[in-house]
Amino acid sequence: MPEYVLSVGMEVHAELLTQSKMFCRCPVAFGGEPNTRVCPVCLGLPGTLPVPNRRAIELVMKTALALNCTIARHSVFHRKNYFYPDLPKGYQVSQYGETNPIGYGGFLEIPTAEGGFKRIGIRRVHLEEDTGKLMHLPSGGSGIDYNRAGVPLMEIVTDFPPDIQSPDEAKEYLAQLRQILIYLGVCDGRLEEGSMRCEPNISVRPQGAEKLGTKTELKNLNSFRSVQLGVQFEMRRQIATLEQGGTILQETRGWNEANESSFAMRIKEEENDYRYFPCPDLIPMEFDDPFIDRVAQEIPELPLAKTRRYQDELGLNAYDAGLLISDQDWADFFEKAVTLGGNPKLVCNWMNSDFAKLLNESGQWVAGERERTRVTPTHLVELVKLIESNSISGKMGKEVFAEVFATGKNPQAIVDARGLSQVSDSAAIEAWVQEVLDAHPDVVESYRTGKQGVIGFLVGQVMKRSQGQANPALVQESMRKALEP
Amino acid sequence: MSISVDEVRHVAKLARLELDEAEILAFQSELNALLGHFQDIASLNVEGIEPKPHAVALRNVWADDVARPSLLRDEALRNAPVTRAGLFIVPQIIED
Ligand SMILES: [Zn+2]
Numbered sequence: 001m002p003e004y005v006l007s008v009g010m011e012v013h014a015e016l017l018t019q020s021k022m023f024c025r026c027p028v029a030f031g032g033e034p035n036t037r038v039c040p041v042c043l044g045l046p047g048t049l050p051v052p053n054r055r056a057i058e059l060v061m062k063t064a065l066a067l068n069c070t071i072a073r074h075s076v077f078h079r080k081n082y083f084y085p086d087l088p089k090g091y092q093v094s095q096y097g098e099t100n101p102i103g104y105g106g107f108l109e110i111p112t113a114e115g116g117f118k119r120i121g122i123r124r125v126h127l128e129e130d131t132g133k134l135m136h137l138p139s140g141g142s143g144i145d146y147n148r149a150g151v152p153l154m155e156i157v158t159d160f161p162p163d164i165q166s167p168d169e170a171k172e173y174l175a176q177l178r179q180i181l182i183y184l185g186v187c188d189g190r191l192e193e194g195s196m197r198c199e200p201n202i203s204v205r206p207q208g209a210e211k212l213g214t215k216t217e218l219k220n221l222n223s224f225r226s227v228q229l230g231v232q233f234e235m236r237r238q239i240a241t242l243e244q245g246g247t248i249l250q251e252t253r254g255w256n257e258a259n260e261s262s263f264a265m266r267i268k269e270e271e272n273d274y275r276y277f278p279c280p281d282l283i284p285m286e287f288d289d290p291f292i293d294r295v296a297q298e299i300p301e302l303p304l305a306k307t308r309r310y311q312d313e314l315g316l317n318a319y320d321a322g323l324l325i326s327d328q329d330w331a332d333f334f335e336k337a338v339t340l341g342g343n344p345k346l347v348c349n350w351m352n353s354d355f356a357k358l359l360n361e362s363g364q365w366v367a368g369e370r371e372r373t374r375v376t377p378t379h380l381v382e383l384v385k386l387i388e389s390n391s392i393s394g395k396m397g398k399e400v401f402a403e404v405f406a407t408g409k410n411p412q413a414i415v416d417a418r419g420l421s422q423v424s425d426s427a428a429i430e431a432w433v434q435e436v437l438d439a440h441p442d443v444v445e446s447y448r449t450g451k452q453g454v455i456g457f458l459v460g461q462v463m464k465r466s467q468g469q470a471n472p473a474l475v476q477e478s479m480r481k482a483l484e485p
Numbered sequence: 486m487s488i489s490v491d492e493v494r495h496v497a498k499l500a501r502l503e504l505d506e507a508e509i510l511a512f513q514s515e516l517n518a519l520l521g522h523f524q525d526i527a528s529l530n531v532e533g534i535e536p537k538p539h540a541v542a543l544r545n546v547w548a549d550d551v552a553r554p555s556l557l558r559d560e561a562l563r564n565a566p567v568t569r570a571g572l573f574i575v576p577q578i579i580e581d
Contacts, residue, residue: 055550143572
């Protein structure tokens with residue numbers, strides 16, 4: 001059996017986070033009563049003139065720049081002509097051509113299992129408009145809601161031939177892209193709700209073959225998991241078909257989430273004859289350096305650059321850095337704490353363990369619309385410093401942090417109020433150690449005859465005497481010294 | 486440049502036009518006359534002239550991203566032959 005090579009091209013559609021639609025000023029929102037966000041322009045009524053949304057153009061350019069694309073100096077909108085009832089005008093406004101889309105010829109880097117990075121080429125980033133929503137009615141006929149018609153939609157297409165060669169890479173590409181879009185504030189990235197949609201095209205070919213195999217396109221993928229499973233299923237199905245002497249049909253297949261398999265969709269193949277032409281209603285666009293520079297200014301530090309910086313400059317490992325950057329507000333919290341003088345490693349540990357756990361349990365968050373946590377970066381820095389200076393033990397720190405979380409009080413104030421400070425005074429510790437040794441001569445004897453494990457008991461007795469306030473590391477050290485003959 | 490009867494049929498199908506044989510022949514000759522005009526244009530010397538996607542000299546005509554009220558739904562649905570529950574109703578689409 002020959003080895004097969006998988007090739008996956010990705011088409012991703014992302015609804016842009018604008019206030020108004022692409023060519024009219026109807027509001028953009030999720031849900032709501034059908035056909036309440038429509039007007040003569042987005043309903044395609046005769047005699048109307050579309051006017052492009054400046055912000056949508058900027059958001060696509062911002063994405064294109066973040067994906068290392070070349071920005072078109074001249075760019076126009078085209079009409080893509082086809083009839084389908086979710087398309088009120090009989091055409092979709094889109095952007096055709098290789099160098100006409102706002103951005104082209106870029107790349108995105110994804111982390112690999114080996115700890116390196118792989119470049120996934122981006123062919124184009126262009127701007128178009130979303131369609132309405134068609135509902136098949138049980139009573140016959142179809143109902144249409146045009147609220148979504150004309151919402152600004154960005155399409156991001158990977159290079160051909162494709163760079164993605166495994167189901168994992170397909171998933172990772174989508175994950176990285178989604179995170180970038182969220183960081184850029186151009187799309188909310190909700191796969192389940194369809195504000196970000198992914199359609200991979202998948203082909204296999206025997207190892208060594210130059211020509212790509214026949215591809216199938218997969219639809220209805222609305223989670224990372226379904227992208228990974230769907231690509232994997234298609235890959236195996238195609239290989240099995242070829243192994244049995246069959247041929248792959250070029251077709252669109254749907255993903256069935258329930259039984260984790262793909263099925264051939266009945267789609268009219270008659271016309272891929274869209275007769276693209278420049279839309280005469282829309283004025284051409286020209287982008288000069290000042291415009292492009294201004295958009296570039298809006299780009300924040302991107303997730304991958306952040307993880308690299310956290311590892312290279314702050315000494316975190318890849319896993320911890322990945323957790324911190326998974327959310328921009330979370331990463332901001334961390335960076336503020338570090339700026340305030342917190343030890344990066346310790347701040348990170350607290351955030352990714354106790355803090356994350358308590359936030360999770362309470363449904364609170366560090367920013368945004370959810371209930372806001374009372375914990376500030378300053379609190380965390382103060383706590384970390386108390387532990388670092390041995391003023392309190394790590395165990396006490398957990399109690400103190402829980403109280404900070406519940407009350408928003410300063411860690412130092414909590415330590416003072418509870419009398420929690422840790423005893424690191426060596427004279428006091430040595431005195432407790434001596435008391436314990438005097439009280440348990442039998443245990444001391446058994447230690448000296450080789451049962452070194454009993455030291456745990458003796459240290460425990462010291463901690464008890466100190467009411468838990470002795471520095472355990474110092475007690476351990478002092479005890480060991482005292483037991484030496 | 487001339488257009489065949491089959492091409493007229495194809496274009497008619499794309500435009501969802503039902504044409505009989507006489508109409509197809511009539512359109513063939515009309516379209517050929519029209520395309521003849523493009524041949525005249527093609528014979529012009531355009532050396533040194535940049536291609537233009539649009540006839541007007543305007544560039545970057547955009548609107549600010551500010552939402553305004555939409556139509557009232559009844560108003561939006563007013564011209565539709567059939568509506569139900571606030572939806573435009575069309576014949577069943579045989580697909581997916
Ligand atoms: Zn509208």
